[in-house]
Amino acid sequence: MKDLAEMLEEELSEAVEVKNPKSLHRYISLLTGNYVEQNIHERQYNELTGSIKEMLSSMKEGFHRVDERFAAQDRHFEAQQKQMDERFDATQKQMDERFTALQKQMDLRFEATQTQMHEQFTALQKQMDARFDASQKQIDERFEANNRRFDDMNRHFDDMNRRFDKQHKLISLGFTAITLIIAAFNLTIILS
DSSP: OHHHHHHHHHHHHHHSOOSOHHHHHHHHHHHHHHHHHHHHHHHHHHHHHHHHHHHHHHHHHHHHHHHHHHHHHHHHHHHHHHHHHHHHHHHHHHHHHHHHHHHHHHHHHHHHHHHHHHHHHHHHHHHHHHHHHHHHHHHTTTOHHHHHHHHHHHHHHHHHHHHHHHHHHHHHHHHHHHHHHHHHHHHHHHHO
């Protein structure tokens, strides 16, 4: 910088008539000082611009990496959601199959019990009818009072039949209620 100041001072002193050499020296010092300060400012501005560009580039790269991480997390969450949906569907299917199998088993047991009870009742009814007919033939003419007694017994059997029918209905309702409770319990397990 000193060389530039000296060159300018020599050139100006030869080009124009210098009345005050100190004034010329101060003028050249101010001129080169402004030039040096302008260079310093320009260099700092360029460094600052470069730093800002680097920072912008770094920020863009960081945003890009964050976007990639979010995309990876989205894919991960979607895979987890799909896996959970598949597990839920499999559990639902298994529960449906188990419920259907249980329902079939209960239906078979109920039908078997109903058939067995009907057969026993029919056999009992046939046996009672046969015994009653035999007794009726033996004492029908002589014991009219016994006929009234047997009529009372028939009413009693009718009451028993009604009770049996009521009991049969209650058992049916009980099985139906148990089936509904099991279904509700399975649904609460599935939904929770």
